[in-house]
Amino acid sequence: MLYVSTRGEAPALGFADALLTGLARDGGLYVPADWPAFEAETFAGFAGRRYADVAKAVMRPFVAESIPAQAFDRMVEEAYAGFHHPAVCPLVQLTEREWVLELFHGPTLAFKDVAMQLLGRLMDYVLDQRDERATIVGATSGDTGGAAIEAFRGRDRVDVVMLFPNGRVSDVQRRMMTTPPDANIHAVAIDGTFDDCQAILKALFNDHAFRDTVRLSGVNSINWARLLAQIVYYVTSAVALGAPARKLAFAVPTGNFGDVFAGYVAAKLGLPVESLIVATNVNDILARTLESGAYQPRQVTPTTSPSMDIQVSSNFERLLFDAGGRDAGAVRRQMADLANCGSFALDLGTLVNIRRLFRAARADEAEVAATIGETWRRAGYLLDPHTAVGLASARKVEVDPKTPVVVLGTAHPAKFPDAVEAASGKRPGLPATLSDLMTKPERMTVLPNDAAAVAKFVAERSRAVRAGAAR
Numbered sequence: 098m099l100y101v102s103t104r105g106e107a108p109a110l111g112f113a114d115a116l117l118t119g120l121a122r123d124g125g126l127y128v129p130a131d132w133p134a135f136e137a138e139t140f141a142g143f144a145g146r147r148y149a150d151v152a153k154a155v156m157r158p159f160v161a162e163s164i165p166a167q168a169f170d171r172m173v174e175e176a177y178a179g180f181h182h183p184a185v186c187p188l189v190q191l192t193e194r195e196w197v198l199e200l201f202h203g204p205t206l207a208f209k210d211v212a213m214q215l216l217g218r219l220m221d222y223v224l225d226q227r228d229e230r231a232t233i234v235g236a237t238s239g240d241t242g243g244a245a246i247e248a249f250r251g252r253d254r255v256d257v258v259m260l261f262p263n264g265r266v267s268d269v270q271r272r273m274m275t276t277p278p279d280a281n282i283h284a285v286a287i288d289g290t291f292d293d294c295q296a297i298l299k300a301l302f303n304d305h306a307f308r309d310t311v312r313l314s315g316v317n318s319i320n321w322a323r324l325l326a327q328i329v330y331y332v333t334s335a336v337a338l339g340a341p342a343r344k345l346a347f348a349v350p351t352g353n354f355g356d357v358f359a360g361y362v363a364a365k366l367g368l369p370v371e372s373l374i375v376a377t378n379v380n381d382i383l384a385r386t387l388e389s390g391a392y393q394p395r396q397v398t399p400t401t402s403p404s405m406d407i408q409v410s411s412n413f414e415r416l417l418f419d420a421g422g423r424d425a426g427a428v429r430r431q432m433a434d435l436a437n438c439g440s441f442a443l444d445l446g447t448l449v450n451i452r453r454l455f456r457a458a459r460a461d462e463a464e465v466a467a468t469i470g471e472t473w474r475r476a477g478y479l480l481d482p483h484t485a486v487g488l489a490s491a492r493k494v495e496v497d498p499k500t501p502v503v504v505l506g507t508a509h510p511a512k513f514p515d516a517v518e519a520a521s522g523k524r525p526g527l528p529a530t531l532s533d534l535m536t537k538p539e540r541m542t543v544l545p546n547d548a549a550a551v552a553k554f555v556a557e558r559s560r561a562v563r564a565g566a567a568r
């Protein structure tokens with residue numbers, strides 16, 4: 098399968114090259130040139146199968162020409178063997194028609210592990226085959242950072258520099274990035290917001306001389322492989338609840354639009370999805386865009402769901418491209434408007450297309466706290482604030498009463514103990530595997546909100562640069 102850029106000016110790539118490239122050289126994001134279609138019987142045949150087996154079958158068409166089946170299957174098995182639940186991503190029923198899809202049984206207690214545990218192995222495999230090194234720079238509002246560091250720590254062919262907004266992530270999130278002692282890991286606190294971190298990351302990718310010198314790679318959801326692995330749990334949960342014979346709605350706590358775009362891909366493959374509910378906190382650019390057709394970032398407001406404190410949502414570009422009839426010229430114009438005028442408008446046809454599948458709602462801080470408290474009292478179940486945004490938003494949107502609603506449980510409540518305790522009276526504890534997290538020594542660098550300063554820091558730590566100079 099080939100992958101094309103949403104901006105249409107970078108060469109199409111196979112899976113392995115798209116994996117290492119991250120952001121396309123024209124600033125766009127890679128998407129498959131065509132969507133494979135799965136028959137209803139194929140989905141039906143997934144019923145009762147192990148998560149890893151469904152994962153291999155769902156992802157195979159996307160990787161087949163780049164990664165030999167035996168090696169891929171082994172990596173999938175290894176990626177999910179480390180999860181602390183036999184179902185990998187289990188469903189928990191909350192009410193008659195509401196379920197939480199728990200995506201936080203991986204090593205860093207966030208849904209990011211589902212993709213990152215596979216991505217680390219895939220990158221290592223491809224770099225090994227090519228005898229190459231890479232420097233990964235990432236931007237995180239909290240969870241991607243910990244998951245990436247866990248997936249890549251100690252790996253010989255990769256150095257990781259992770260940018261996070263100083264003082265705007267939870268203590269548990271920060272410590273997951275700052276306590277690993279491995280020499281290839283560098284946690285960098287930027288004096289700014291997540292959007293500033295992501296803008297620096299994109300600036301580094303758009304500096305072609307720099308990206309070639311350090312062999313820059315990305316593990317944010319700009320990397321197609323991240324989304325690929327996230328399609329799988331839409332399929333496993335839908336099949337467990339009766340697909341393909343019945344449709345489902347998914348409520349997805351959303352920031353960078355990666356997770357919910359994976360749901361869109363699942364629908365493109367043929368999964369019967371009634372609606373995808375884009376759930377946002379008060380940083381509600383996506384909900385406003387779906388309502389008005391105008392994409393207009395505002396100031397970021399810190400919330401108890403910090404991983405979603407985002408205004409520039411990078412994967413929305415993938416939706417614009419696909420729902421807009423794959424018109425790369427239109428995407429280029431919209432992105433130029435965003436860069437030059439600070440906003441852009443969706444054309445009516447694209448908006449109508451998007452609204453066929455997507456609904457959106459937002460939950461403010463009081464609603465999030467009330468949802469956590471009420472769910473604890475009624476169901477004895479502790480939601481993290483991000484998942485609570487999903488549940489509160491789902492309840493505001495009209496969905497056929499016969500349709501099950503699956504809320505994506507994107508983080509373990511113990512990652513946000515203060516907010517959860519304040520809302521429920523119950524303090525969630527870290528699992529035994531992380532019992533020493535809060536006492537380990539931390540190691541991090543603080544840098545200004547300045548791409549040049551970050552570029553210098555990255556180049557000095559990149560072993561790819563040293564290997565290149567030694568050649």
Ligand SMILES: Cc1ncc(COP(=O)(O)O)c(C=O)c1O
Pocket residue numbers: 207208239240241318350351352353354355356357404405483484507508
């Ligand atoms: C816990 C949690 N929930 C939801 C999100 C939003 O996911 P996405 O950025 O893919 O929309 C994030 C961050 O990505 C997260 O860490």
Ligand SMILES: N[C@@H](CCOP(=O)(O)O)C(=O)O
Pocket residue numbers: 236237238239240241242316317318319352353355404405
């Ligand atoms: N919420 C994310 C922000 C980065 O998103 P990504 O999915 O593009 O990696 C985080 O927790 O870091």
